[in-house]
Amino acid sequence: MHWSFSSLGDSALLMEAQGELDVTNQAVLALTMALEANPPAWLRAVVPAIASLLTCFDPLSMSHNGVMEYLRKLQQVTALQPTYHERVVRIPVHYGGTDGPDLDAVSRLTDMTPTDLIALHCAEPYRVMMIGFAPGFPYIGPLPSDLNIPRRATPRSAVPPGSVALAAGMTGIYPSRLPGGWHVIGRTDLPLFNPETNPPATLRPGDRVQFVAVLPDLRRRHP
Amino acid sequence: MIEVITSGPLMTVQDLGRPEARRYGVSPGGALDSFALTVANQLVGNPPNSAGIEITAGSAALRFHIPITIALAGGDLGARLDQQPIPTWCAVRAWPGATLSLNGRRGAWGGRCYLAVAGGIQVPSLLGSRSTDLAGGFGGLHGRPLHPGDQLPLRRPGTGIIPVTGRHWPSSLRPAYCATPTLRFIPGPHSEHFTPDTLDRLGRATLRVSTTSNRMGYRLDGVHLHYQHMTSILSLGVVPGTIQVPPDGTPIMLMADAQTSGGYPIIGVLLSADMPLAAQLLPGDTLHLAPTSLDTAYDALLEQARMLAHNPEHDEGDLLATLAGG
Incomplete structure (x- = not known):
């Protein structure tokens, strides 16, 4: 899964996934669940979408680059171990x-x-x-x-x-x-x-x- | 209890909103000018997230039924307490039966004024907030704007909190409110979808908040932006301050009540620190937009956090100077 990172202003980071919708969406949801399972103190809101994940954070407690590094690492772990359950x-x-x-x-x-x-x-x-x-x-x-x-x-x-x-x-x-x-x-x-x-x-x-x-x-x- | 006598163009109960509820498709909501509401709460000794009243410029009046400390912050709407002018950004004691009246904008700027009362407005908290969600029809008082005749219950101020009046918030510790403000934004994430001259044209234009604007967003007349090529964007999460461009080329700046997701290309997002300036704009007002860097954005946020860390208790001398006309 290839992710591109971009800032959505000073307090949110947008991750967009390239690929087939069904696959990208499952990757977005797995990452969302991994992020919410262990929410860092700087996390304000998570908005999963069809092929993207918006992470809103407190820019006074974590830098843009810090959030990006955290998500990059989390994505690598999540890709190995899917944490996503269906109901x-x-x-x-x-x-x-x-x-x-x-x-x-x-x-x-x-x-x-x-x-x-x-x-x-x-x-x-x-x-x-x-x-x-x-x-x-x-x-x-x-x-x-x-x-x-x-x-x-x-x-x-x-x-x-x-x-x-x-x-x-x-x-x-x-x-x-x-x-x-x-x-x-x-x-x-x-x-x-x-x-x-x-x-x-x-x-x-x-x-x-x-x-x-x-x-x-x-x-x-x-x- | 506070009684609404007249409610002006729009009067709602607001706190700092419910940002975490975005995952359910619920707008973050909350005071458009969160700086002003936070200060008004601090002036009456409330926690920053206490519920107050957002008053949009226009003829509005409220009556207090108990003796209570109040503070107004935000735009100067010519507030009077029983016909006697009272200052904005200052804690004032209201007596039982006193009527607070406000009018249209008095100075060069200001579209919204925030009323905080000691203890805060006591409406049920839903999804972590007392804010009114107008689109969802919940929160605040019965999920709707306030009407004449509405009665708002108040929370008792915490024990040990002594009502302090005369506390004043100095103008040096407020955002640079002004007419035709320049609002700074971080370009992206879809800059490449637009023609290369887009940021230049956006930066040079004098924009005007259109008459169809509301708490969900402002349409900005005065410029037409063009896509590089027709592109479709999958619906993605957006935040207040997002400037998105629908195919008609007129930018829309999203505000607190905006939808949680959008499918139009985004040219940039306002600095969090400049949202209070945007919040004070009304339909017909003009503004400029200026692209800037993340570093500038963080500096501006730090500066605003430093302003909010100010303790109004240590300001009696400042107030005396103000009253003396200094």
Whole structure:
């Protein structure tokens, strides 16, 4: 794994990994866990992303070069001994209809029937590659290349909470009502973020997410 | 208890934020001008991370229901206590029923003023902070800006803390607040994504904070920056002070409530020591940006740490000089 280091201002160091996304992301997550397992006194925050790791530090207790040396050594150790464990989280999804208004459009874009699309989305667990954009918002992937579609031409000003959406080779889930440009194919009832719990986010980077289709007749309650 | 009478353009409960919660996608948040809030807390004898009130320039008023020591720090918004002018950067005793009123900017600079009260504002701490997260709708008072009629509970000051009034924070120990400040930044990490003249053009431009700016970030009108070639950047972690450039070429300077990750090329990041100057800017204000080195950044941070290490208790003579017009 080749890492490039650069400063993001005077209090943060950015490490970017080159290579295939799936591999770089696993390296980022392994390094994050190694760093957090034994946090140095100068560490203020760690922000793992898809192919990069941002380390925020107290520049008055450790120099930029000192942080870089520490991370370089940690990365060498981590590369030898992966410290990264996976947890599988099942996420029930109501696909299509009003819950997934873009399901038909995505079917056309991917040249699949909605049923095949849902089956592919539920076929195997994908990894939470990062949490970002909004509190508790997971970037889940990488999806099979058949599901790799660009963002919607026109973003929505408000996407309902729980919306399960596709774009850029990943699945995202909107934890709350947010503007969004991804294609909404379904909705989950699983809450993803609660600031009053610890940890506040239901998912964490490194988790494996298994989407499970909720059959329409099981959830429809007639009066 | 403090009662909000009028809340101006934006009034929120803030402490120094929740930087560690970034890993959950939560903005670091906290006072935009953390220097001013820290000083206001020190003046009333609070720990630096106590919750205070961030008041954005405009017509605002608060009423105190108990006798309490307060301090304002940051921009001069023409504060008055029951119509009587009171100084900023100074601890003052408020009496029960007294009304603190503030207005728009009075001098050449200043967009935000911080009110600290002895003991601090007592709202629940969430994810390690009492700050209001406006985008997330949590923290502070019910996760929202303060409204007229809101009542803020106060923490009892720690035992043994004697309320001290008249403590004053000398102007020599404050950041170089001014109109049209020059904010210094560390270039990178994506400088190579931009045309070679970008840093020069950014350094020469007079920039203006656009009207769409808020606590999440300032759009800086007055320059259009160009990518060297169309590039896509994978979403990566960002910090307040990050200057990112979306495809329309207008730079955006991220502030405390910014998202934790961004996918636009980054031309540079403001010096931590210059964030208080940025915090005092309002839409319509002008500024300059200047690239600098990490060494300069550390010197500036050390200088600011030295300022904050100042003990206001030893300043009675200084205050007398101020009151005498010195």
